[in-house]
Amino acid sequence: MLVVVLAGMGAGAVNAVIGSGTLITFPTLLAVGFSPVVANVSNNIGMVPGSIAGALGYRRELEGQGSRARTLAVASGSGGLCGAVLLLTLPSQVFDTIVPVLVLAACALMVAQPRLSVWIAGRRAEDARDVGLAPMAIAFGAGIYGGYFGAAQGIILLSMLAVFVPDDLRRSNALKNVLAGTVNGVAALLFIVFADVAWNAVALVGIGAAAGGVLGAKVGRRVPPVILRTLVVVLGVAVAIRLILT
Numbered sequence: 610m611l612v613v614v615l616a617g618m619g620a621g622a623v624n625a626v627i628g629s630g631t632l633i634t635f636p637t638l639l640a641v642g643f644s645p646v647v648a649n650v651s652n653n654i655g656m657v658p659g660s661i662a663g664a665l666g667y668r669r670e671l672e673g674q675g676s677r678a679r680t681l682a683v684a685s686g687s688g689g690l691c692g693a694v695l696l697l698t699l700p701s702q703v704f705d706t707i708v709p710v711l712v713l714a715a716c717a718l719m720v721a722q723p724r725l726s727v728w729i730a731g732r733r734a735e736d737a738r739d740v741g742l743a744p745m746a747i748a749f750g751a752g753i754y755g756g757y758f759g760a761a762q763g764i765i766l767l768s769m770l771a772v773f774v775p776d777d778l779r780r781s782n783a784l785k786n787v788l789a790g791t792v793n794g795v796a797a798l799l800f801i802v803f804a805d806v807a808w809n810a811v812a813l814v815g816i817g818a819a820a821g822g823v824l825g826a827k828v829g830r831r832v833p834p835v836i837l838r839t840l841v842v843v844l845g846v847a848v849a850i851r852l853i854l855t
Contacts, residue, residue, distance in 0.1 A: 617817025621659030625825030628763020636848035651810040654797040659818025660790030666826020667783030684745040688752020689792030709849040715761035716845040744773035755792035
């Protein structure tokens, strides 16, 4: 299905640049007939190659961040494991009910992202510790959300890094990709063993996401963020309405 590959490519690029690529692939998988839980699980696994490609694309910006990446990845991975367990243990009706809310919340975050960035920049502490308890706690919480659903996880992580781990935005974005990829990877391991996975969807999303991750890392900075935000928000609202009405 070419449309799934293209959706994966778009999601991989968006994740590398901003985050919320799940709002592209998740509704696409729903549209081609997968149930919400199967679509979410398969999408999570399929996005792992894109996360790896995006992180490798930003490897120059990751230089010198090894210690903070390892510390925060532990928190993110632990949260991702918890979120994945919740997805697999809660009744599927819970996921069906909460997904529209999560999608609309992710859309709201996308709309608010420019002002949010200005707001957090104005409150950045000059003497903030490199990695303290607050960023670890937020990384853990974002990991739970990412393991359960994940759209806008990247924006949450990037906002946290900008406030609590001051650095150049490109370096923060690179670290964000590593943390989001850690969450996806940990959750994917659990899903592979215990969940109902549509492997054809995983393969198609994975191929597209890997290509998109490389593309996003190379040219994503040149794409006007307003265009990406608009596309993601429109698509996200559409899928939320569809889920509410079904």
